[in-house]
Each structure stands twice: as C-alpha cells, then as structure tokens.
Amino acid sequence: MSEIHDLSVAQLSKALQTKELGAVEVAKHFLNRVEKDKLGSFLSHNPELTLRRALESQERIQQNQARPLEGVPIAHKDVFVTKDFPSTAGSKMLEGYRSSFDATVVDKFAQAGCVPLGKLNCDEFAMGSSNENSAYGPALNPWNAQAVPGGSSGGSAAAVSARLTPAATGTDTGGSIRQPASFCGITGIKPTYGRASRYGMIAYASSLDQAGPMAKDALDCALLLSAMCGPDLDRDSTSLDIVEEDYTKTLNQSIKGLKIGVPKEFFGSGLALEVKSALEEAQSVFKSLGAEFVPITLPKTELSIPVYYIIAPAEASSNLSRFDGVRYGHRAKEYNDLMQMYKKSRAEGFGAEVKKRIMTGAYVLSHGYYDAYYLQAQKIRRLIAEDFQAAFKECDLIMGPVAPTTAWGLGEKTADPLSSYLADIFTLPASLAGLPAMSVPCGMSKAAKPLPIGMQLIGNYVQESKLLNAAHQYQLQTQWHTMSPEMTGNLT
Amino acid sequence: MALQPEDIRRIAHLARLELKEEEGTRMLAQMNSFFEIVEQISAINTEGIVPLAHPAELLKEIELRLRQDTVSEFNEREAHQLSAPAVENGLFLVPRVVE
Numbered sequence A: 001m002s003e004i005h006d007l008s009v010a011q012l013s014k015a016l017q018t019k020e021l022g023a024v025e026v027a028k029h030f031l032n033r034v035e036k037d038k039l040g041s042f043l044s045h046n047p048e049l050t051l052r053r054a055l056e057s058q059e060r061i062q063q064n065q066a067r068p069l070e071g072v073p074i075a076h077k078d079v080f081v082t083k084d085f086p087s088t089a090g091s092k093m094l095e096g097y098r099s100s101f102d103a104t105v106v107d108k109f110a111q112a113g114c115v116p117l118g119k120l121n122c123d124e125f126a127m128g129s130s131n132e133n134s135a136y137g138p139a140l141n142p143w144n145a146q147a148v149p150g151g152s153s154g155g156s157a158a159a160v161s162a163r164l165t166p167a168a169t170g171t172d173t174g175g176s177i178r179q180p181a182s183f184c185g186i187t188g189i190k191p192t193y194g195r196a197s198r199y200g201m202i203a204y205a206s207s208l209d210q211a212g213p214m215a216k217d218a219l220d221c222a223l224l225l226s227a228m229c230g231p232d233l234d235r236d237s238t239s240l241d242i243v244e245e246d247y248t249k250t251l252n253q254s255i256k257g258l259k260i261g262v263p264k265e266f267f268g269s270g271l272a273l274e275v276k277s278a279l280e281e282a283q284s285v286f287k288s289l290g291a292e293f294v295p296i297t298l299p300k301t302e303l304s305i306p307v308y309y310i311i312a313p314a315e316a317s318s319n320l321s322r323f324d325g326v327r328y329g330h331r332a333k334e335y336n337d338l339m340q341m342y343k344k345s346r347a348e349g350f351g352a353e354v355k356k357r358i359m360t361g362a363y364v365l366s367h368g369y370y371d372a373y374y375l376q377a378q379k380i381r382r383l384i385a386e387d388f389q390a391a392f393k394e395c396d397l398i399m400g401p402v403a404p405t406t407a408w409g410l411g412e413k414t415a416d417p418l419s420s421y422l423a424d425i426f427t428l429p430a431s432l433a434g435l436p437a438m439s440v441p442c443g444m445s446k447a448a449k450p451l452p453i454g455m456q457l458i459g460n461y462v463q464e465s466k467l468l469n470a471a472h473q474y475q476l477q478t479q480w481h482t483m484s485p486e487m488t489g490n491l492t
Numbered sequence B: 001m002a003l004q005p006e007d008i009r010r011i012a013h014l015a016r017l018e019l020k021e022e023e024g025t026r027m028l029a030q031m032n033s034f035f036e037i038v039e040q041i042s043a044i045n046t047e048g049i050v051p052l053a054h055p056a057e058l059l060k061e062i063e064l065r066l067r068q069d070t071v072s073e074f075n076e077r078e079a080h081q082l083s084a085p086a087v088e089n090g091l092f093l094v095p096r097v098v099e
Helices: A007-017 A023-035 A049-061 A103-112 A154-161 A178-184 A216-228 A271-289 A301-322 A338-349 A352-364 A371-393 A418-422 A428-435 A465-478 B005-014 B021-043 B078-083
Strands: A042-045 A074-078 A113-121 A169-174 A187-190 A209-213 A259-263 A292-296 A398-399 A435-442 A451-461
Touching: A007 A023, A007 A049, A023 A042, A023 A074, A023 A301, A023 A435, A042 A154, A049 A113, A074 A103, A074 A301, A103 A113, A103 A169, A103 A216, A113 A154, A154 A178, A154 A209, A154 A352, A169 A178, A169 A187, A169 A216, A178 A187, A178 A435, A178 A451, A187 A216, A187 A465, A209 A216, A209 A451, A216 A435, A259 A271, A259 A371, A259 A418, A271 A292, A271 A398, A271 A435, A271 A451, A271 A465, A301 A352, A301 A371, A301 A428, A301 B021, A338 A418, A352 A371, A352 B005, A352 B021, A371 A428, A371 B021, A398 A465, A418 B021, A451 A465, B005 B021
Parallel strands: A074 A113, A074 A169, A259 A292, A259 A398
Antiparallel strands: A042 A113, A169 A209, A187 A209, A187 A435, A398 A451, A435 A451
16 A cells, blocks of 8 residues: 555545554654654644544544544644634734634534644735745745745645645635645645635635635545535625535546636736646647637736735735734734834734735725725726636636746745736636636646646636536546655655 | 825824834835736726625625524633733733823
8 A cells, every 4th residue: 555645535534434544543644744844834733632633533433433534634724713723824913822713614624524733834814825924934845945835825735745634724815725736736626705614714805715625636625625615604704505515426427528718818928838838738638538628718817916916905904903912913012002002013913915915905995095996906806707707608617827837936036026916817817706716736847856837727606516527537637646746856 | 106105104004003114115115016017907997887895796696694693602701812912800901091
C-alpha cells in the first residue's frame, strides 16, 4: 500500500472503515508530519485533542457506528472559528483569540467523523493572493520554497500539497480557494454563494465569502463538499434553502456531449504561454471524452478587478469595524481617551494590506463618493452576472485558467500590490456572480523546479455536481492530481 | 481627481486608524494607483441597472427569514469575555467616556 499521507480521503476512509488502518495511527502519522513541517502552513495544532478525537473515531468504527468520514484528518483555514484551537484569521489583531463556539462548517465536519489536525495559515482576514499578508509569516509553496503558495487559503493549499493533511477547508472571496489550489497543484472547489454556511467564518466581504474544500482530487472534494454544505437558516441569513446533495453520485456519469464554453477574454495576451498550452492539452482530453468546446464571451472580465476591489473593501470596512479593542482582539497599551484607544488598537492590530482595504472601503462608502464608486460597482456587478447567464445559454460549463501564471516568487509583488490585484482577473468574475467554480491540476511548468498549473471550471448556480463530474472524468484520464512535491525531491 | 494627503487623514479618521506619516504617504500612493484603474467604471452605461447587492438574489428570490421566537442562545458571558482585553465584574472596561 502507498504511504498513509499519499492516500486520498476516499482511500483513507475506506482503509479506516475496513480497519486496515486505525484512526489513531493515521492521526499520529499526520501529526508527525505537521510537527516536522518547515513550510509554515499550520498556525496551531493540539496533538492531545487530535488523538482524543481519533480514539473516539476508532471506537466508533470498532462498534460499527462509523459516520461518513470517520477518522479522516482535516485541518481548517484559520478564518473558521474553533473552540479547540485559537482563531486568528492570520492577524495580530486576534492573536491568541479563543472562540466560544465552532463555525458551522467545522461542526459539520466533526459530525461527519473528521478528526481536526489544527488551523492553517492564510492572508490576514483572507485579504491577499500570496499568503504573504499573514501576520505570522507566509506559508511557502511545497514545490519551490522560494515561491508563494497563493492565497488567501495558502496554508490550506500548501498543507494538502505537502501531504500534511489529506483535506483542508478554505474560503474563497475573490479566488482564495482556486488560486492557491492552482499554485500548489491540488483540487479545490468554491460552491455557489450560500451553499456552505458562513456562520463562524470571520467575515471579510459578506456578499462574496464562501467556504469550500481543498484536497487531492475531485472525488475527495465531492466527499468533503457533501459533508460541509446544506442550509443553516437560523444562523446564516444568506444560507440557501436547498437540501444537501451527495456530490459523489454523479461523478461517474459520461460527459459525452457536454458543452464547455471557452471565454475569449480568458485567453488574451496576459496569459502565460505554458498555462495556455496546458489548457489546450486539457481541452484535448475533454474532447477525447466526447465534450464539445464552444467559444463564448464574458465582455466585462476586465472590469471585475475594479468592481471587486471596490465592493470587497467596502464590505470589509464595515465588517472589520467590530475590531475596536473592547470585546476581543488587540488593545493598545497606551491611550488618552476612547477615540485614541480605537485608533491605536486598530493601527497596531491590522497589517498594511488590511488597513489599505479598510481605507479604500471607507472612502468608496463616504459621502460624495458612494454613487460614483460603490453603487456603480454594484450595477456593473449585475452586468457581470448577466454576462454569465448569457454564456450559459450556449454551454454547460466554462473553462479557463485560474491565474495568468504559475506561482510567483516570494516578495515579487510586495512593492507593487496592484500587480497582485490584476493577477486575480480570472477568479473574480465567478465570485462576483456567486457561481460555483473549481481549480483542477492540469500541468506543470518547465522551470528547473516545476510549478503546478491549474484549470478553472465554472458552473451555473447550484451545479457543483456538473463541475465535479467533469473534473473527475478528466482526472480519470490524467495524472497531474496524483503528483506530489516529494516526487520531485523539492520538499526537503 | 487624485487623492490628497488631507483626504488620507480624513479617511483614516473615518476608519478609526492612526497612520504614521510614512504609512500615510505609502497609502496615498497605493490608493491613487488603484483608483487609476477604477476610473474606467465611470465610462460604463448603467442607466436603469439595479445594483446587485447580493448574488443569491439571482438564483432565488430572497426572503427575509425570521427565526422561531424561542430561546436558542444562552448566556455565556464568561466564555465570551475570555478573550476581552479588559473586564471587571462581568463588564467590558473602556476609558472614561462621560466626565
């Protein structure tokens, strides 16, 4: 049998249920890897708790009371609040913060039998595309430690890629699941907005934030997504009132006749050649499976950058106003009055990018600018969403790149943050429209230390099963998702 | 029209952030370069377009849901105040507001 850490969630789950492996043995194996990790992907772990939960799982399996994912380890992005681990959102503001409750998603995985391994690094309050905005230092890309893992769910992607955990949760506001999944060569899906509960997710931009799973392949994502989605009507006012689905049921359907749209705006001059050719190869795989490609257009693609970077900061400035140094979070040591306490606490607790987004948000919402910026952005947001509906009249799914390039070097975009905003161009449109979208490994760059390339699949509302079906059929024909950094000898 | 240093001071006050001089200068440069790419949105004709505040409304008509009027949350003051910076007798301590 393969090494425990090379097993997928599906394989692990089977080995656990058939008692070929014990839950405690599995948990110890991953904890051991987490403790030796040099990538900075974990922010906290608690072996005692993990082993206690693993033992409970083991007993349930022995008593034939196993739940769907009994004994499968999982680690959570640190924007999900947890009772058992600190919850920091990658910010100094929340250093050492202990939540009095678990996020719904965390709770659902616990109910499904998963064993929590710890909390994962991310850009501060999920604001960033490289994980370099974490107050606790960046996570590193397991394929090349000089490269970023992507962000904001960088720790999640790096940990799955480096085989420190078989599964992780992530959150995606403008691409924060898909882009790091692409940069680290793993599979990740952001479901339709409202499909997974936002309860207990530390809020960044509430009309965009959405949780999703990150794992080795589409089958694992289907298993995990089935466990984490579903209505949470009393706790999340935007939770969709649509019953849970078993996304594994349709994975094996044929995709013969599936119409895949290719937006011309996603294949312009900004796209790196090696990414473009990897996508073309992926297209031939889909064609060999009987899928058809249709040219489509998403004419407002470029506008999604200003629109997103107005709306998300506007919502962030409102959401992050709760950090006032009174009820929780950092409080400055010295101040003369309440106003100064607010200002100094926030100045000390937030990092540079977070401050800039709060400032941008406060500005676009302020008197005299609201209509020209915020309202205009919301109107264009509707046009972007309508463009997708027009496109879905011609096709079942949309395919394109996740990012214009492979992972960039550490520090490469620090001096010019705008360049990292521009690199979000292919993930922002689906986020603004609230559509489900995923990243699927589809190639490796030709660099001396090769870096993964991801393909993006976008579906119409609540058609996660169609995405996962297409991705799974693709992965049955390809090996990219099975590659790990250890194979290349880069992970030392 | 580009933002000026006094705009940064005004917005920082609105956002309750105390910015150091050099932080304000960097913020000004970065926000101005961002707003250069924002200007293109003013050229888009959005007459008669209803702002989209929420993507879910495209999928389903949004109903404002009401919870059952029953007790579902209990007082967990101690647990909630565990991470508070300053607490006394179950109250959050802040600097004197009223003389």
